[in-house]
Amino acid sequence: MNPKININNFIEIDMNSIIGTGVEIVFIICLFVAIKFVFGRAYKQLIQIPSVKNKKKEVEFIYQNIQIFLTVSCLLLCLLVAGINGWLIYQGKNLIEYQTYLIKNISFNYLLVIGIRVLKILGILILTKWSIPYIKKFITWLTEWAKNVDQITANDASIEKLFEFFKSNFNNIIWLLYVTISAQIMVFPEVIVKYLYISLQIYMIIIMGLLFTKANTTVIETLDAVSKKYSDQRNIVRIYNRLRKLIPLAKRCLEYAIYITTATLVVQKVDFIASLAPYGLLSLQIIGIIFMSRVVQEIGQLLLEEVLLRESDTDDLSKQRRETFLPLFQSCTKYLIYFGTGIAILYTIKIDPTPILAGVGILGLTIGMGAQSLVEDIVAGFFILFENYYLVGDFVEINGVSGFVTGIELRTTRINYEDKNYIIHNRDVKDIVNHSSYSNAVVMLKIPYQVKMSQVNEIIEKVGKKLLENYSEDIIEPTIIEGVEEFSDNQILIEVVTQVKPGKHLIIQKVLGIMIKEAFEEANIELRVVNHITLSNDQPIPIFLKPLRVKLRKNQ
Structure with a gap:
């Protein structure tokens, strides 16, 4: 039984124990200072030997490691003594009596085992300290080898960062492993060794993850x-x-x-x-x-692009149809994959998608009843595609709006002309005029009877050649006189036609009208110019020219 002690006796015992602990720590410090002094004197004498002077750096490296080891050992031993003594004081034991009891019961064999364990730890320390520089050199060599093996410089920076990160964390892993092995050699309590190993494993897992x-x-x-x-x-x-x-x-x-x-x-x-x-x-x-x-x-x-847009054995019309259907097929494929992905995720987290799909179906039916316009757009879009009313790239006139078809989607048709984008709902597509083949730029000329037709033909031919030189990419057929449209009292009405690509009729008819006017002025022929535009087989629309300056474009 522990004897009952009053507070005065406890304070007296506590102060004696504290003083004893301080004396022990001072003794340990003095002992290690003396050992370091002896090693210092021995080092100074050793480097004076001629055969050792050639290896001064190696000897100095060993001496510095010994000094570091002694300093760290002194610090750890002082902390160990302070911790053990503090625990004994907290337990209320007499420190002097307890230490005397331990000294009397410690056998020589036990001290020998402790000494062997300390030597093992010291040997592992020296081996670890000696091997780290060589391992770092090997990592540096490995970095250069990895940068040069593929003969590609684009990844050199990432390779260097990878190995630099590994090198910087390698020391921490080695020293944590050393502490864990040392604790196991010294037969520390099993729980301490266990958590040291767990800490090492966690640190290595984190480093490997970052690596x-x-x-x-x-x-x-x-x-x-x-x-x-x-x-x-x-x-x-x-x-x-x-x-x-x-x-x-x-x-x-x-x-x-x-x-x-x-x-x-x-x-x-x-x-x-x-x-x-x-x-x-x-x-x-x-x-x-x-x-x-x-x-x-x-x-x-x-794969859809490879199949639908392959160039072999494909005429322009088939290619145009495939370009039209490609966005539709891609959209359907994308949404099917999204749907399958959602189902797969639900199965992964152990959720049955059947009730969810049933609820979504009912919700979709409810929304569909109130979204008839959306359904009408989609149905009309399918009819437009499968009835081949128009395709992407066609020049069309829809509900009075002219332009190139840039996209046919499930809900809308997109038309672009002269930097203007028109978006028309598919259900609103009523009147369609498709000019996918060509357009005619037509100029109607009123020629006086006194002017010879041969002279008119010569002027139109020169104008047509000049127009073709400047706008060869836009013109399909050169400018010709289509024929006489009307005989009046004082003049005849002739039709001048230039066949151009779809959508190019406006600019060509403007330029053609001005060129004809200038050509007749040079020939001193007075006439009144009336321009008409016809697209495919449409009726001519009269447009009277106004004064306009146009700078003709020349081919590069």
Whole structure:
């Protein structure tokens, strides 16, 4: 039984123990100072030996390591003595009696075992300290080898960052491993060794996770550079060039996967939160599903383009039809993949999608009843496509609006002309005039009877050649006199026609009218010019010329 002591006796015992602890710490410090002094004197004498002077750096390196080891050992031993004595004082034990009891019961064999253990720790320390510089040199060499092995400079920066990160954290791993092994050699309590190993494993998992994150960037950049180096239009690697837009997504998905894997492995090492580990696997599966759905979407669109836009055995009309249907097929493919991705994610998190789909169906039916205009747009869009009313690239006139068709979507048709974009709902498409083949720029001339037709033909022919030189890309057939439209009292009405590409009729008819007016003025022939435009087989529309200055474009 522990004797009862009053507060005065406790204070007296406590003060004696504290004084004794201080004396022990001072003794330890003095002992290590003396040992360091002896090593210092020995070092000074040793470097005076001629055979040792040649290896002064190596000897100095060993001496510095010994000094560091002695300093650290002194500090640790002082902390150990203070901690043990403090614990004994807290337990109310007489420190002097307890230490005397320990000294009497410690055998020589026990001290020998302790000494051997200390020597083992010291040997491991020297080996660790000696091997670290060589390992760092090997990592440096490995860095240069990795930068040069692929003969690609685009990834050198990422490779250097990767190995520099590994080198900077390698020391921490080595020293934490050394402390753990030393604790095991010294037969520390099992719980201490266990948590030291857990700490080491957690630290290594985190470092490896960060390392893989940086390696992920390096590997992706390397593959990207290699694909650009060896790809052309004749091999399968060209497909990668179409998938390069997925590189940022691939980096993010792999980073998230690495972070989640790292967190899952760390959680598994901690008992009281180990039950959360399965959620990490679910998160990885969801990330994989999202990434693969994006890859499948891009590959699907690529295959559609390869099939629909191939150039072999395809006339212009078929190619135009395929260009029209391509966005529709791509949109349908994209939404089908999104739908499948959502279903796969629901199955992954153990949720039955059947009730959800049923509810969505009912909701969709309800919305459809109130969104008849949307349904009308979609139905009209399908009829426009399958009845071949017009295609992307056609020059059309819809409900009085003229322009090029730039897109046919499920709900709308897009028309563009002279930097004006028109968006027409498919259900509102009523009157359609398709000028997909050509347009006619027509100028109607009233020629006096006294002017010879041969002279008129010569002037029109010269004007037509000049117009063709300046606008060869827009003109399909050269300018001709189509014929006489009317005989009046004092003049005849002739029709001058230039066949142009769809949508180019306005600019050509303006320029043609001015060129004809200037040509007749040079020939001293007075006439009144009336311009008409006809598109395909339409009736001419009279347009009277106003004074206008136009700078003619010349071919480069």
